[in-house]
Amino acid sequence: MHTDTDLIHQKNVWVLKMFACFFAIALVINFISNGSVTGMKPLIGFVLLLMLAGFVKSHRWPFITMLLTIGFVFAYLHILISNDPSVVNYIFLGLIPLLSLFYQSYSAVILSGVLYVLSGIYFMFMYDKTVFSGIVSSRDTAYILLYDLFILLFSLFCTYINKSLSARAELSEDRLQAILKSVSVGIWSYDLDTMQFEVSDGFERITGYTGEMFRNSPSCLKDFIYQEDQHLFQECQKEMILDRTSSVMECRVICPNGELKWIQSRGTPYFNYTGNLVRLEGVIIEISERRQLEETIQFLAYHDELTGLPNRRQLSEKFAEYVEKGIQPLALMFLDLNNFKEVNDTFGHDAGDSLLRHIAVKLSSLIRSEDMICRLGGDEFVILLKDLNEESVLKVVERIRTSLSEGYNYLGNWIDVSASIGICVSHEGKGNLDEMIREADASMYEVKRGENRSYRVYGEPNPVS
CATH class of the missing domain: 3.30.70.270 (Reverse transcriptase/Diguanylate cyclase domain)
Known part of the structure; x- marks a missing residue:
């Protein structure tokens, strides 16, 4: 399970890619419309992009990198508006609150919202080449400021909702993982397109086999079934692939350390919208204790x-x-x-x-x-x-x-x-x-x-x- 720091770093990587794409597209559009890119001050934008890439690549201080990312985007858009003070370019500042929602962080949302509101105040009242000069009335100005505040509050509200839902989902996942661990349950999936067999941590705990072992040696999928029970494995495959139905089997598996365990496997085939089989999925449950108890009961039924x-x-x-x-x-x-x-x-x-x-x-x-x-x-x-x-x-x-x-x-x-x-x-x-x-x-x-x-x-x- 990823930590918060790892998740922020991954999001920084994606934002960096989006920023680079936006910068390239902006250069192309400006070149098409103006015949050159000199008016956009591309060198400053490129320097900001390289600085951001350096912070992201270092994998250090992901939280600070997140705030710097929002600041760099804000700075680049200000350069864009200063070079061409138009309402269209000002609208691009609305990307900053949208960008902050991607992080689901109150700090990112508050920073982007405050920058957005201050930008509106600056360009309407302080900037000598005002973006809105002769275009909007004083009442329109009030509406624009209220709109900026609305964007800030809406971003905070969305972040609150998303974080609440994420917290509930994580709590449910933790409970599910606790349940799966307590009952010795493992999950497996076999992709028929890639021919890859993926397993959960629970599967590894039960059998001792990891997903990497199956990827490196596909024959493990069959060899770890006890020899006398392999006909059950083949019958299970037939039911899921040929009969296209769910299958349940109980068999013995040989762990890498040589230990023999009883498992119950429940598999289900999955089909795409055209009806073609795309993957097999299922769960395994260790039933060694139950089988041992059954064998003991069976033995005592006929023995002293x-x-x-x-x-x-x-x-x-x-x-x-x-x-x-x-x-x-x-x-x-x-x-x-x-x-x-x-x-x-x-x-x-x-x-x-x-x-x-x-x-x-x-x-x-x-x-x-x-x-x-x-x-x-x-x-x-x-x-x-x-x-x-x-x-x-x-x-x-x-x-x-x-x-x-x-x-x-x-x-x-x-x-x-x-x-x-x-x-x-x-x-x-x-x-x-x-x-x-x-x-x-x-x-x-x-x-x-x-x-x-x-x-x-x-x-x-x-x-x-």
């Missing part, structure tokens, strides 16, 4: 929060899938840790949680990828096995018991680990998960009571020893 194992819901869906496909046999293990309460009482609940995570890793390493282990809650786990007969299932049970018997070292404290495991096997390629869990649970309690009954066959009334 403590161990990361599948939960009962995912187990049910996997079991239903196997039953629907007619996969048989299906085996269900119900595993309950022995003396787990003593671990919590002796070492604390943090130790118990750490042990459960350790057990989850152990069990996951002992089953196949097509099988599933799930934590029901507390110290209870269920393992679903497919395409294994009773003999193979019992081998898995022994492998689990052997692995768990190695114990667990928690912060230098050795914890003995063992588990009671009950099994339920279905040979029909069908079954009810809740009933099989109850059967396996019952078998587990029989093992815990030392009745040496490790598993049941689903649908048989009596347990198998």
Whole structure:
């Protein structure tokens, strides 16, 4: 955002250009009408123009340069009127108040207005070759002076209105920028004529890419989209360019530092009066936190929060899938840790949680990828096995018991680990998960009571020893 000093300097540059153009045009007109330019004292005007150019080029004291600009224009017009004292030339003094309005500065307006009023007084009452001699009456003179005062008041009023509107616009812009910064919003624009991609500061804050980076390397526009999401980028382009409609996409971008972020991009095509597409514009919003939250919610919907194992819901869906496909046999293990309460009482609940995570890793390493282990809650786990007969299932049970018997070292404290495991096997390629869990649970309690009954066959009334 430009400072007031920078804005005044830019306006000084434009006024200098206008002054130079006016000086050149005046020379041409005078040459055409008089056949020469000697009567205009062009050398003085040229010197004033060079002096003003020196002040503007130095970029120092822009405010003083502004006041000098008005003074130089006033001096040049006085030279013009003194050389040719006519009403037409006097009218040119009205350019000074108009020039001051360009600056939207009270100082410039007051200076130009006072100079304009004093000029009127001077040329009507003090100048020996009066501009208005024999042309205007005393009443006309009063009207001219009132007109000069009106120009001064009108210029002040216009400046007041413009500064008030500018202040409101700047306040609105500051508020908008604050809002855009707080919600991580970036603005982008792609000009199809110049093939230039321009971005806002918010875009740079989100992605790390500047407009200069896109100008120097046009391929950045595509490369910063994550590889797996580039088809979304192409689809978005199709919607805006070919379908001529607005487009919304959510994709991942790779920042220059390698960080991966989620963004939502909303783009809109713009057309000229002939209906031709001229540019694409839109905004991006960083949605990394929202996507992370969605992924967390999605994960927790199917997984246990403590161990990361599948939960009962995912187990049910996997079991239903196997039953629907007619996969048989299906085996269900119900595993309950022995003396787990003593671990919590002796070492604390943090130790118990750490042990459960350790057990989850152990069990996951002992089953196949097509099988599933799930934590029901507390110290209870269920393992679903497919395409294994009773003999193979019992081998898995022994492998689990052997692995768990190695114990667990928690912060230098050795914890003995063992588990009671009950099994339920279905040979029909069908079954009810809740009933099989109850059967396996019952078998587990029989093992815990030392009745040496490790598993049941689903649908048989009596347990198998």
